[in-house]
Amino acid sequence: MIEENMKSVDEAIGGACGRAGRARDEVTLIAVSKTKPVSLLREAYDAGARDFGENRVQELLDKIPELPSDIRWHMIGHLQRNKVKYIVDKVAMIHSVDSVRLAEEISREAVKKGVFVDILIEVNVAGEESKFGAAVWEVPKMVEEIAGMPSVRIRGLMTIAPYTEDPEENRQFFRDLKKLSVDIEHKNIDNVDMSVLSMGMTGDYSVAIEEGATCVRVGTGIFGERRPQQ
Numbered sequence: 001m002i003e004e005n006m007k008s009v010d011e012a013i014g015g016a017c018g019r020a021g022r023a024r025d026e027v028t029l030i031a032v033s034k035t036k037p038v039s040l041l042r043e044a045y046d047a048g049a050r051d052f053g054e055n056r057v058q059e060l061l062d063k064i065p066e067l068p069s070d071i072r073w074h075m076i077g078h079l080q081r082n083k084v085k086y087i088v089d090k091v092a093m094i095h096s097v098d099s100v101r102l103a104e105e106i107s108r109e110a111v112k113k114g115v116f117v118d119i120l121i122e123v124n125v126a127g128e129e130s131k132f133g134a135a136v137w138e139v140p141k142m143v144e145e146i147a148g149m150p151s152v153r154i155r156g157l158m159t160i161a162p163y164t165e166d167p168e169e170n171r172q173f174f175r176d177l178k179k180l181s182v183d184i185e186h187k188n189i190d191n192v193d194m195s196v197l198s199m200g201m202t203g204d205y206s207v208a209i210e211e212g213a214t215c216v217r218v219g220t221g222i223f224g225e226r227r228p229q230q
């Protein structure tokens with residue numbers, strides 16, 4: 001089942017790239033495997049997945065040693081500062097940096113461990129009260145403050161768009177995130193590039209790709225429905 005799901009997601013990504021006049025290799029599919037057992041991650045790996053997304057530190061730490069070492073792990077969930085030390089040298093990218101203080105902690109731990117950490121700034125583009133992420137207006141100043149920190153590199157922006165039945169409703173939010181990323185890119189800040197735009201989930205990744213996503217985070221579309229997390 002997972003192999004077929006991966007195939008249809010891949011086809012949909014290809015279709016969206018085609019409509020947007022983009023090359024297929026501009027978009028990375030992140031298989032969001034939270035709550036799913038290692039056996040299913042292994043199936044996705046065998047079907048070609050190399051980028052996996054998890055949203056909890058402990059789950060990430062439990063899964064990493066169980067799976068092949070060429071997997072790029074993406075931390076996509078809310079991250080507490082006291083847990084940063086466990087993951088900085090284990091993940092390819094942290095998508096969920098939403099405060100200067102969190103970035104400071106990542107920088108401090110990265111320096112200690114002698115690694116560079118790629119991060120994205122999580123933006124609450126829709127201004128939803130229930131969501132983490134920086135407000136759009138806060139982001140440029142945050143980026144400037146974080147740019148000066150050693151051993152972290154801002155690579156772009158991430159957003160979790162509202163849940164909706166109609167992905168068209170999120171198109172404007174994806175456009176807003178793209179616009180913010182272009183505005184920041186134009187500032188030419190040292191140590192900052194805006195090459196990554198992590199947006200789009202199972203319900204809306206095609207629209208996100210049409211609007212410029214370079215990473216889509218797909219869970220349900222690959223692994224099936226999840227039980228609700230507490």
Ligand SMILES: *Cc1c(COP(=O)(O)O)cnc(C)c1O
Pocket residue numbers: 032034055076077160201202203217218219220221
């Ligand atoms: C769970 C999750 C996803 C995947 O959601 P689906 O709708 O199952 O594709 C993507 N991004 C984040 C941050 C998530 O927590």
